[in-house]
Amino acid sequence: xxxxxxxxxxxxxxxxxxxxxxxxxxxxxxxxxxxxxxxxxxxxxxxxxxxxxxxxxxxxxxxxxxxxxxxxxxxxxxxxxxxxxxxxxxxxxxxxxxxxxxxxxxxxxx
Numbered sequence: 001x002x003x004x005x006x007x008x009x010x011x012x013x014x015x016x017x018x019x020x021x022x023x024x025x026x027x028x029x030x031x032x033x034x035x036x037x038x039x040x041x042x043x044x045x046x047x048x049x050x051x052x053x054x055x056x057x058x059x060x061x062x063x064x065x066x067x068x069x070x071x072x073x074x075x076x077x078x079x080x081x082x083x084x085x086x087x088x089x090x091x092x093x094x095x096x097x098x099x100x101x102x103x104x105x106x107x108x109x110x
Contacts, residue, residue: 007029008029011029012033015039019039021039021041021042022041022042023042023043024042048073049074052070053074055070056068056074076110083099086098
């Protein structure tokens with residue numbers, strides 16, 4: 001039995017009739033299927049956070065400070081995570097409402 005892979009044929013088969021958003025880790029192998037199916041390829045804050053963290057480490061090593069855009073980005077993501085933790089017990093409609101009230105303003109600042 002052959003295990004699924006991240007190969008193009010697997011993505012094509014899995015996403016053949018799908019429309020909408022495709023959230024991935026940024027792997028470029030999904031770009032062709034997104035283009036063909038007109039999918040909106042989006043990332044996640046876990047991977048964005050990782051990049052901000054890497055930038056902060058480089059920034060800290062080069063100038064000895066933790067201030068800057070990378071630090072600010074990490075703070076925004078931490079606030080978004082906090083919102084998600086606070087609303088995890090709510091039903092989908094209530095979570096949506098809370099995200100609109102609390103997360104959207106943060107996302108607009110980012």
